[in-house]
Amino acid sequence: MSVPRLRSLVLSSALLFALAAHAEEPAAAPPARSMQEILDASQPADWRPLDPKNTLYLELEAGRVVIELAPAFAPAHVANIRALAKGGYWNGLSINRAQDNFVVQWGDPAEDQAQRKPLGRGAKAKLPAEFARSSERLPFDRLPDADGWAPEVGFSSGFPAGRDPAAKTAWLAHCYGAVGAGRDVAADSSDGTELYVVIGQSPRQLDRNITVVGRVVQGMELLSVLPRGSGPLGFYTDPAQRTPIQAIRLAADVPKKERTPLEALRTDTPLFAELVESRRNRRDDWYKHMAGHIDLCNVPLPVREAEEPPAPAKKKPARRRR
Numbered sequence: 001m002s003v004p005r006l007r008s009l010v011l012s013s014a015l016l017f018a019l020a021a022h023a024e025e026p027a028a029a030p031p032a033r034s035m036q037e038i039l040d041a042s043q044p045a046d047w048r049p050l051d052p053k054n055t056l057y058l059e060l061e062a063g064r065v066v067i068e069l070a071p072a073f074a075p076a077h078v079a080n081i082r083a084l085a086k087g088g089y090w091n092g093l094s095i096n097r098a099q100d101n102f103v104v105q106w107g108d109p110a111e112d113q114a115q116r117k118p119l120g121r122g123a124k125a126k127l128p129a130e131f132a133r134s135s136e137r138l139p140f141d142r143l144p145d146a147d148g149w150a151p152e153v154g155f156s157s158g159f160p161a162g163r164d165p166a167a168k169t170a171w172l173a174h175c176y177g178a179v180g181a182g183r184d185v186a187a188d189s190s191d192g193t194e195l196y197v198v199i200g201q202s203p204r205q206l207d208r209n210i211t212v213v214g215r216v217v218q219g220m221e222l223l224s225v226l227p228r229g230s231g232p233l234g235f236y237t238d239p240a241q242r243t244p245i246q247a248i249r250l251a252a253d254v255p256k257k258e259r260t261p262l263e264a265l266r267t268d269t270p271l272f273a274e275l276v277e278s279r280r281n282r283r284d285d286w287y288k289h290m291a292g293h294i295d296l297c298n299v300p301l302p303v304r305e306a307e308e309p310p311a312p313a314k315k316k317p318a319r320r321r322r
Contacts, residue, residue: 032283038275039265039302046271047263048158049306050217054078055251056085057260058106058219060095060243065219066251066260067179070159072138073172074130074213077181080123080192081213085250087120089193094242098226099234101200105182106245107193119193129187130211135163135170141267143276145293149173149204153296155267159215160296162207172212175202175297179214199224202297217262217303261306275300 033041050068058065071078084090090106097105108116119125140163142154150162153173160173172178175198182194190211197216216223231237251259265272280294 032278032281033274034284035275035278035300038271038278042265042271046266046269047304047306048266049261049263050251052252052254052259053082053250054214055262056081056214057247057249057251057254058090059246059248060222061246062222063219064260065222066217066262067214068158068217068264069214070157070172070212072157073133073159073161073170074181074211076124076127077130077190077192077211077213080127081195082250083122083124084120084192085248086253087123088247089117089120089123090245090248093117093245095223095226095245096229096242097196097233097235098199098228100228102198102203102234103196104199104223104226105194105196106243107182107195109239109242119191123191125191127188127191127211129183129190131187131208132169132171135165135168138170139268140170141272143294143296143299145280145295147296149207155299155301158264158267158301160299160301162296171208173202173296174198174204174206174210174212175215176200177216177220178212179216180206181211181213183210197223202295204297217264217301218260262303263306265302267301275302 050066054069054071056067056069058067069078069081093106093108095104095106096109097103110116138156140152140154140156140161142152142163147153147162150171150173151165152163154161154163156170156172160175160178161170162173163170174180178198180196180198181190181192182196183190192213195213197220199220226243227241228234229236229241236242265275276294276299279299281290281292283290
């Protein structure tokens with residue numbers, strides 16, 4: 001074989017080897033997106049509107065607090081809360097407690113039962129404890145990491161939740177912004193009139209010990225900045241410190257033009273899974289170590305104002321032919 005032909009074969013073989021080696025290399029993964037980039041890329045189907053029948057407006061002089069109720073976990077309490085709101089039970093009452101790194105609580109400040117405000121039409125004075133429910137046929141978007149308070153954690157219809165597959169039970173978690181129904185020592189001593197919201201580090205020891213009825217989706221800053229009470233458990237000793245409640249209403253009972261049109265990011269989509277991973281392993285330049293773990297209560301649950309659908313174009317009247 002001639003030298004030029006041998007050289008040509010060697011070069012051809014080298015080229016084929018290089019091409020084969022390159023073909024075996026895995027394709028470079030696309031760069032990880034930040035949380036904001038993920039939200040910017042979301043589509044309308046990634047969001048769900050809040051149901052007006054399950055949305056409460058807590059009206060304060062400082063503004064509106066929006067609460068999403070969770071009837072799938074606390075049906076009896078939510079039904080009572082709806083009845084109380086329809087009857088204007090909380091109108092004119094007050095926020096009576098602000099305990100640092102724990103909760104803000106509102107309701108009737110009267111300690112004597114005889115002096116307390118009547119519940120009103122349709123509201124029940126006795127409710128069952130609704131600490132947990134069956135997990136069968138319950139939607140559940142599980143997180144990948146272990147949790148110290150539950151065998152499994154994730155989200156159910158947008159609410160942070162725990163689940164025990166062995167016991168086939170599930171429950172809502174006491175994350176920041178969770179709204180619960182205060183009770184006495186007896187498990188079934190809540191009637192839904194004394195509500196609180198978590199304003200501090202998530203007190204997960206309360207899970208399955210108190211009925212969680214929903215979560216604040218907008219307006220937490222109006223509650224978390226309230227002055228702390230100096231009495232036991234953060235209750236205000238001076239009535240002048242209490243924050244008056246102008247009204248608590250169901251969004252469904254508020255004229256549409258006066259509602260706050262919110263929608264929450266769905267937790268059952270690939271986009272939300274990507275968002276969780278973006279917070280679980282922070283890849284931006286500031287972070288030097290990726291945690292590989294995220295706590296249930298540290299997963300953000302974005303909410304935004306719903307965009308108004310474009311008005312249909314008006315049809316021009318047809319011109320008459322002469």
